[in-house]
Amino acid sequence: MFKQNREFWLYFLGVILLFFFIFGILQNGFSSSSYTFSAFPFNLFQEEQSIIEKPAQELDTNVDYYAVLRTNKGNITIDLLEANAPNTVANFIHLANKNYYYNVQFHRFIPGFLLQGGSSTMKNDDPNDDALGGPGYTIPHEINWESLDYDENLKSILKAQGYSSTENIQSRKMGKFSVCLAANGPDTGGGQFFIVLAENNDPRLQNLEGRHTVFGHVIGGFDVVNEINKTPTVIDAMGESRPSFLILYNVTIGYYD
Secondary structure (H helix, E strand, O other): OOOOOHHHHHHHHHHHHHHHHHHHHHHHOOOOOOEEEOOOOOOOEEEOOOOOOOOOOOOOOOOOEEEEEEEOOEEEEEEEOOOOOHHHHHHHHHHHHOOOOOOEEOOEEEOOOEEEEOOHHHHOOOHHHOOOOOOOOOEOOOOOOHHHOOOHHHHHHHHHOOOOOOOOOOOOOOOOOEEEEOOOOOOOEOOOEEEEOOOOOOHHHHHOOOOOOEEEEEEEOHHHHHHHOOOOEEEOOOOOEEEOOOEEEEEEEEEOO
């Protein structure tokens, strides 16, 4: 039957494929992002990198949250500082629950200083934008200068750079094993974060003070962090030092009873 009506069936198949192609584009919207196969027949074409909406609900600061970062080197447990940086913690929990951190490689690593990850563009094939990825929105920083006893000189420098102090919170000082929101200027944080590997008295931390919200602290997996600190580095397309192979499989959120 197929041989006798070959042209008809090829035409019919072509119409079906065209239908799903158009349906996929209409569903996802026109975008410069590439499309990949997913869940036949619906969602046949899906954007490679989706944009996540901002968190809609405020965080319950009466709940004590923690996060587990599962990496190819082992697990790292982080106490989330919901009372010190509620909006930043709420954003991190939101992204974790949306699987934003699923199979993302860490893209920046300076041994003895910091380890940074959470860039969504690590999932594409372009090595030139690995450090540029975010969830599609930005959030303001949360740092109370008065609670950290910043001197007038540092306050003046931060003000000149466009930063401001956040009231009604008690900030935590940055130090070894702090987990901080990565940013590229005032109120430009999103999904990227870094873990401080430097000692508390490392002078390099002074350049980060007042510019990166501290929203967590490592409380478990110190052996994993120390092992990661020995990971060989490579220089990427942007001239940044990065770990040779270090993957964040996912981030899971829990809370203490």
